[in-house]
Amino acid sequence: MARPVHRSLKEKQRQEREELILQVVEEVLLERGYRDTSMEEIATRVGIAKGTLYLHFTKKEDLMFAFFEREMQKILSAIEQPFPANMSAQAKLESIVRSMHNDPSGKRGDLLYILFHSEDFKIILQQKSATTLTRISDTVLLYLEEGKARHEFDPHIPTVIMLNSFFSVLSPRAHRRLLQSGEYSHEEIMRYVQRIYFRGIGGHIS
Amino acid sequence: MARPVHRSLKEKQRQEREELILQVVEEVLLERGYRDTSMEEIATRVGIAKGTLYLHFTKKEDLMFAFFEREMQKILSAIEQPFPANMSAQAKLESIVRSMHNDPSGKRGDLLYILFHSEDFKIILQQKSATTLTRISDTVLLYLEEGKARHEFDPHIPTVIMLNSFFSVLSPRAHRRLLQSGEYSHEEIMRYVQRIYFRGIGGHIS
Amino acid sequence: MARPVHRSLKEKQRQEREELILQVVEEVLLERGYRDTSMEEIATRVGIAKGTLYLHFTKKEDLMFAFFEREMQKILSAIEQPFPANMSAQAKLESIVRSMHNDPSGKRGDLLYILFHSEDFKIILQQKSATTLTRISDTVLLYLEEGKARHEFDPHIPTVIMLNSFFSVLSPRAHRRLLQSGEYSHEEIMRYVQRIYFRGIGGHIS
Amino acid sequence: MARPVHRSLKEKQRQEREELILQVVEEVLLERGYRDTSMEEIATRVGIAKGTLYLHFTKKEDLMFAFFEREMQKILSAIEQPFPANMSAQAKLESIVRSMHNDPSGKRGDLLYILFHSEDFKIILQQKSATTLTRISDTVLLYLEEGKARHEFDPHIPTVIMLNSFFSVLSPRAHRRLLQSGEYSHEEIMRYVQRIYFRGIGGHIS
């Protein structure tokens, strides 16, 4: 029976197209922001009709959420690799920070910034309760607790507060403006910020 | 002469109304976000006609900026009080943090969050070059440098990076979600977060 | 009894104010055109409140019509002076043309142009059937017929058509653009245009 | 291949619709004038939604300008036909006058009148610098000069003044009111007015 083959061919094409769409979303999102990214423009840049876009994603929200998930997945897959057992918790977390910042386009910070702060998108996030996001968060939490157990970090500070601060200071978007000023390189900024954070939670400073 | 009295009465009423409008703005802004806050809805909730709103504020932008400025002024006036000369830089900064968090509604964090990240509002901020915002930032910068001079803080960390991190971790909006979870009180959260920050920049931990 | 005196005093003040208002109308009309002349702006420039304007003129239309009538009255009073009996019809008409063009501000052409062609104002004219306008028109008609009787003008051309053409070519507004180009002076333009018109209806050319 | 056929079908329908829209514009423009012609009303009368109107014309201005241009093009195409070499300049100009007046609806005069004198539309005309309008004007200018060269017209009268008077007296809108009175037919009026004009500039009277 040829059907399955065809179907998977179609399916493959479908996925390729969705991938293409999401790439275009990234592009337009960076140029225009969430609200001013119109379905029309995305479709046009992809080279398909507006209606076709709706065959892949039922609503604008869905499209954006799909894009968001893909980005989070990239971070997650970089994060969930097993670390050597004897690696310190801080080293693991530093590796995670690097993963969060190292994306090919170098624009992930901006993208997450746009999405996290779009008024429209926040609603979606609440509705869809992004599991990927949770898994990233859980991974960090795990290593923070590990660090506390190993006496690397101050056990008196609640882990969830450490966690929250972790994302506040170390997420790519926190230091956008400073980076744009050009005074310091991305690496310099991150080095200093990590020093503040890890010393802050009681870690050793390299 | 009754005139001046009348006028100041009118003027007083006018200010009271503007105050009322700004309160409603706060309310709607929290519920709907910047873009979905319509002039119509604000007017209706205040109990006036749309046109009346425009007697007080020429454009939606102006209304929003007025609201923003009022919030920033509240913070600034709390911040710019002179401190005793022998007070440590850290104590001064901790006092500033308290000022930033202590607002009656307890929602200032959310509000600034909404405004700072609205795609539309960012443009206004750039156009109007918010001086109040700059003055707040400058005040913090001043004490950070003072702290470095006094060897309270690590002189190897660039002050602008300390400043950026200050607002990243210590601004009211940074720990919104954690606060909403209800696990820790506002005071507890802030105590721990300050501990992380000040120890991070090399300060003494109380 | 002092009453009548007071009343006429009041009445006098009232008329003076109305005169002032109409002067301001002229000013604003020239700057902004009919539609963009707002009641607010008129009131402000006069130095009174918007509501006061409405005590003098019930509607914007009424105000504008009053202004229009005043202008037409000025033309009419210049026109209805008796001419010497032996004066030729053409000379009388040429005198009328001069009256229509010679106003102190030199802007009457523009004003009538604005009013005659405002979409809003046309409706008013139809409703109010301006009698002053009719009397001006009748005066011209009279001299055109006189001219035909005296064999100055071609008796084969219907007088109403002569009349219509009179206002088409000779009214101040007909040659605005040409005048603005600066190539010819007002006097030159009018001399040539009158030559065309009077020769056209069979008159002698001076 | 069905595509090209389909496309031209669509394209045809599109043009038909635009034609329909422009017809409705004519209708509403005559009833309401420029400013009071709302996009909503046009759409409703055409039987489409407001948004659909904007698929054809980006702005109200564009729609109105398109309508204006179409009218001017009709006149221009009627005017730019080559005339026999031995035809007199006056005969050519009379032919042009006929072209300007002969439209099926008989309302072109009113329409151009409305557009030319709308405060809003004047601005558009200046921005778009209507070339069609210029070409019509230039064509008339050409024949006026030809007439002067051939001693048909008075060489002492500046051509631009002749030109200006041409449009003042002979344009369809100049004698609207007279026509509406019903006393004379369109043909009669134009015959007399042309007699006045051409005799006025020194032409022979047929």
Next chain:
DNA sequence: CATGAATGAGCGTTCATTCAT
């Protein structure tokens, strides 16, 4: 499957007019 024309609710803004003071 793919299209893109069509929809229409919704927005910010203006201004002639009214009316309580």
Next chain:
DNA sequence: TATGAATGAACGCTCATTCAT
């Protein structure tokens, strides 16, 4: 009589979503 704050209908324009082809 004079004020000017208040009104609210009306406008041009946008864009996510639908659906006949």
